Amino acid sequence: MQNHNTRYIFVTGGVLSSLGKGITSSSIATLLKHSGFEVSILKIDPYINLDPGTMSPLEHGEVFVTQDGAETDLDIGHYERFLNKSLEKKNNFTTGQIYLSVIEKERRGEYLGKTIQIVPHIVDEIKHRIKSVGEGSDFLVVELGGTVGDMEGMPYLEAMREMKHELGNERVLSIHVTLVPYIKTAEELKTKPTQHSVQELRRIGISPQIIVARSEKPLSKELKRKIALSCDVADDSVIVAEDAKSIYQVPLNFLQEDILTPIARNLSLPPLKPNMQEWDLLVKKIISPTKSVKIGFVGKYLSLKESYKSLTEALIHAGANLDAKVEIEWIDSENLTSNSSILQDLDGILIPGGFGERGVEGKILAIQYAREHNIPFLGICLGMQLSIIEFARNVLGIKEATSSEFDSKTSYPFIYMIEDFIDQEGQKQIRTHTSPLGGTMRLGEYECNLKENSLLQKAYNNQKTIKERHRHRYEANPKYRSMLEEKGLIISGESNGLIEAIELANHPWFVAVQFHPEFTSRLQNPNPVILEFVKQSLKKC
Structure with missing residues (x-):
């Protein structure tokens, strides 16, 4: 009307x-x-x-x-x-x-x-x-x-x-x-x-x-x-x-x-x-699902779960569309140590976005556990950045690998801040928001080109290009790209030369993305990569 x-x-x-x-x-x-x-x-x-x-x-x-x-x-x-x-x-x-x-x-x-x-x-x-x-x-x-x-x-x-x-x-x-x-x-x-x-x-x-x-x-x-x-x-x-x-x-x-x-x-x-x-x-499937799956949600704002509202809702959307209850196991990354017993009974591990150094080492331990034990894994924003750092430390053997967010003087900035990204044609491509607290932030929707036959492309129904939303200041450093790829890390998503998504060659389902897929998830239209993550986690049940 x-x-x-x-x-x-x-x-x-x-x-x-x-x-x-x-x-x-x-x-x-x-x-x-x-x-x-x-x-x-x-x-x-x-x-x-x-x-x-x-x-x-x-x-x-x-x-x-x-x-x-x-x-x-x-x-x-x-x-x-x-x-x-x-x-x-x-x-x-x-x-x-x-x-x-x-x-x-x-x-x-x-x-x-x-x-x-x-x-x-x-x-x-x-x-x-x-x-x-x-x-x-x-x-x-x-x-x-x-x-x-x-x-x-x-x-x-x-x-x-x-x-x-x-x-x-x-x-x-x-x-x-x-x-x-x-x-x-x-x-x-x-x-x-x-x-x-x-x-x-x-x-x-x-x-x-x-x-x-x-x-x-x-x-x-x-x-x-x-x-x-x-x-x-x-x-x-x-x-x-x-x-x-x-x-x-x-x-x-x-x-x-x-x-x-x-x-x-x-x-x-x-x-x-x-x-x-x-x-x-869909509501009936939320309230009375026929299956269940346990997802380890490794974060640092667990005292206020509203901080992750879009992501927890996105998991509900995925569960409703798969007729499954997504049971979230809240894991405080600050309390996660080398004793990984808390991770053993999980069907999938999720590392959400975030800012700051607090709780980072616990998240890296969770990523390592998912990689080594073939547990379905999804990293989002900071979760992708930490996945690259974990891979650099434990597969490439560069123990000093980190982000310039955590150490501005590091010799191995696998993750670094860029004020303005200039593509190969000399055009500024990044919409940034200048924060009163200093620095810039990449905000809003951007196109992402998907790698043929990648797990990510299959999740998005074999589309060549998708659009997702961002909120972050730091990016994966392309300087280390070839080094990472040689050891089995796949760059499955790119945007004007920026690394948007990664996955592992020898893992059932390990995907991490720089964007925030939860922002585009709806009850009647769940986000594809979150839906696929829950689907893969159900297979492990």
Whole structure:
């Protein structure tokens, strides 16, 4: 369907953070997409950082990278995985970006000498960005980060209020996600937090039409009726979002709760009937698979697994499409020593991306174990770089081999930093982002040429060229290429002379890639190399 009058669905959160606004937004967008609409989605982050690129994983979780090279909030990853589509930089903006844009316009004289204020100038910039993202779509789902009542979120709520005033009730819908806590000592679910949260919204002129009640237990009809009366919404507009076994079950749960009926009624649409058969089948395979496989996930941010969110989700996608449960064995690389007993019962070993020297030696030990014991192996980004270092140390016999990231004065920089890569024709080919912390980073989507008959090419269904996303500062040093190849290391992927992927000649399945395949994996379209890795690991079971 095509409709030039884009409809906007705003999703806000109350009581506390981490209620699942991102999954709620993704689920609603998924149901609309499967109803035949063109749907886009936007995440607004109220923090003043320009983007999460310099924020610690312990502070913010994973940084997701879009195809156009933007470092964004991890919710953008959820949106792509649910909608099975690639988003762009414009689908995530922050308060820092809004204020910077307004200040730059003021410096250029675009406001004709007026005093710059939150209302109208900041709010107008917010509305302009929201509408520009919605262009060409039937629906734009807008998730506002943070919690209602937060000081930094007030300009966005004002933008919501003004858009509803300007566009009318049939084009702007407000959905509020709130907590209905279960008090164990009283053995009761309490609605007061929801009532107070909605009162806060109504105080500033926003009346949500739908309440999504997050709860660890089901709500009775009487309790839903109580919430509907106290929050002034229709009885069928209180949607229970009970804890689910899988996030991909949430759209189906919403469908069962009949969320599309109040959405259609409020936006003056005919009844919506999404086709969720394929989705339902995949979810059943996530929840009740017929097989299982154990993957050793060797990383260093294991105290916060959100740092690897896209990768763990990609493993779930692969498992669902293979009717297998992927059991992740979390292995802290800092605690991994020459005693490799923890690796013995694994069906596959995975080394994810990362930065810094901490935990590197443990990862190298895991790589060596996978290589010597013929265990299916996948290395990603830093995982590929460490695979080259391990090979150089233990096959080539160059014990000093390392990365200039770990030793800037090394005599054997098998991995090194390049500010700008110039190809043989003298053209600059690398899109880099200059970091305030120093150095540059290769970001976004690039083409990769695959070696004929390689394991990697077979994984990608014999394609000659693929496109995958990057986020890294260091590259494999081509100076050592011939030395590595002579001893059985195969360069199976290249991009303008850069080494993009490697594999081993005498190993059942040992593949490592410089790019991040997890960023392009979706439930209905799993990434090929991750899918093949899990498939090969299943063979070892």
